[in-house]
Amino acid sequence: MSRVGKMPVAIPQGVDVTVNADTISVKGSLGTLVRPINPLVSIKNEAGKLNVAPVDATAAADAMSGTTRALVANMVTGVSKGFEKKLNLVGVGFRAQAAGSKLNLQIGFSHPVVKDMPAGITVACATPTEILIKGADRQVVGQIAAEVRAFRPPEPYKGKGIRYADEKVTIKETKKK
Known part of the structure; x- marks a missing residue:
């Protein structure tokens, strides 16, 4: 599994994250960002941290888990700090x-x-x-x-x-x- 994809994304105070079946929405003081979720990965909100995991053991799903984790981390940073x-x-x-x-x-x-x-x-x-x-x-x-x-x-x-x-x-x- 991707090293980047394994790291959880911490959700700071004042940021709301909504994970639907096919989209993730991050809302903060600087705005709201919405991004579609790739079907090769799953995102779970557990105790104030977002965990990204590949759905299966393919190389494409593994690579996409790291990419998705980086994109979600940028969304969280963007709505909190910009x-x-x-x-x-x-x-x-x-x-x-x-x-x-x-x-x-x-x-x-x-x-x-x-x-x-x-x-x-x-x-x-x-x-x-x-x-x-x-x-x-x-x-x-x-x-x-x-x-x-x-x-x-x-x-x-x-x-x-x-x-x-x-x-x-x-x-x-x-x-x-």
Whole structure:
């Protein structure tokens, strides 16, 4: 059995977990997340801990138990603490501005780029060159951050563009005559 799948998921105070036949619902202070349960695994709520077990002894069920346990742990963490991604803008005149559920970017194009945020995702700009994306669903936060970065990924010669806060961009040497 998967090592990750064997570990129980602790349910913190203020988080409600409902396990149905084919879905799991996690409700907390930051929202509610619902995910379908793979038929190869079973989830049981026992004394404030969630246990994920494979239904049979196949390799696919064993692998899916670890995957499901990680997804459920991310759901519990998301509704209690939340997830965030930080992006930095590098370049002369590159600016970002959060306006409600929209992110306005001036990133060197002839027009501003506007990105609408889905429900459950908040965006904030502490400075004009920093973007902070927050939400309860880890997958959605990461996807939105990747979509924003894709507007102007860092280029390899000067490093200009949108990058993650912890990203290291390797700068290439320019061509010599």
